[in-house]
Amino acid sequence: TLLTSAAITACAFAASAQTVGFSQIGSESGWRAAETTLTRQQAEERGIDLRFSDAQQRQENQIAAIRSFVAQGVDAILLAPVVATGWDSVLEEAKEAEIPVVLLDRRVDSSDDLYLTAVGSDLVHEGSVAGQWLVDNKPEGTCRVVELQGTTGSSPAIDRATGFRNAIEGNADIEIVRSQTGDFTRTGGKEVMESFLQAEAGNEICALYAHNDDMALGAIQAIKEAGMDPGDDILIVSIDAVPDIFQAMADGDANATVELTPNMAGPAFDALEAYWADGTEPEKFIQTESKLYTQSDDPMAEYEARKDLGY
Numbered sequence: 001t002l003l004t005s006a007a008i009t010a011c012a013f014a015a016s017a018q019t020v021g022f023s024q025i026g027s028e029s030g031w032r033a034a035e036t037t038l039t040r041q042q043a044e045e046r047g048i049d050l051r052f053s054d055a056q057q058r059q060e061n062q063i064a065a066i067r068s069f070v071a072q073g074v075d076a077i078l079l080a081p082v083v084a085t086g087w088d089s090v091l092e093e094a095k096e097a098e099i100p101v102v103l104l105d106r107r108v109d110s111s112d113d114l115y116l117t118a119v120g121s122d123l124v125h126e127g128s129v130a131g132q133w134l135v136d137n138k139p140e141g142t143c144r145v146v147e148l149q150g151t152t153g154s155s156p157a158i159d160r161a162t163g164f165r166n167a168i169e170g171n172a173d174i175e176i177v178r179s180q181t182g183d184f185t186r187t188g189g190k191e192v193m194e195s196f197l198q199a200e201a202g203n204e205i206c207a208l209y210a211h212n213d214d215m216a217l218g219a220i221q222a223i224k225e226a227g228m229d230p231g232d233d234i235l236i237v238s239i240d241a242v243p244d245i246f247q248a249m250a251d252g253d254a255n256a257t258v259e260l261t262p263n264m265a266g267p268a269f270d271a272l273e274a275y276w277a278d279g280t281e282p283e284k285f286i287q288t289e290s291k292l293y294t295q296s297d298d299p300m301a302e303y304e305a306r307k308d309l310g311y
């Protein structure tokens, strides 16, 4: 009898825990892996039952995961949307079921009444910070830039391209001569950079702008294999501030990165806990900060500070 009542109490307690479904894009980059790690840690600390789905970077898998979470009757859904379009109907279904949706690190084109809030950085600003660094640090004369874009149709790829172009617009010396997606992966960055180097053989490439560090790290490998010196022959500026980009900076292979915090779940769960408690409606966009780091910012100290965060 004693065991039974304890079991019942435990079940009752467990039943009181909020259940959250998390539709994660995948594990395409070190930053994405860190975001997943921190989301699991945040849920654990807050006694939230997290149900995790890895979409392998396919929108149809995210839509299926959201439908499954709705069928399970979860208390909220976290969605890191791989691309910006195509979400209206599945978000309508979650709204119909009165399940709040919180967007993490990327945006959607859907109306903002289809989600409780979006947690993320100002992606245009990140691109502008990267562009301004190049304006301030390029060598004299013309600077021919190649660009590794993020996943086609994703809000970071769209906005980081815009921000960078805004920043270099007034500088006639800087010209983007090649631009192609590397899908936010190291492999993609390496392969596309190899094609850029072949296509531009005999022409000077002054700098690489990569929409994330993982593509930059792949490109650095390609530049070395081509017998050139990344960070010197070709300046390297990217975004995320993952540990390995700081190692590359310490080695003189990368020049600058714009930090993106992987802790999007903290603000997301704060907003959900307030909403669950008394229906508090958060702002529609909860913005995280971006910070520029360069070789003069003690890169190995920054590496050490991040190396155990699950990147």
Ligand code: GZL
Pocket: 028, 029, 030, 031, 032, 105, 106, 120, 121, 156, 184, 211, 212, 213, 214, 239, 240, 260
């Ligand atoms: C940006 C985020 C991007 C990271 C990449 O908010 O969505 O996705 O910059 C990741 O590393 O692939």
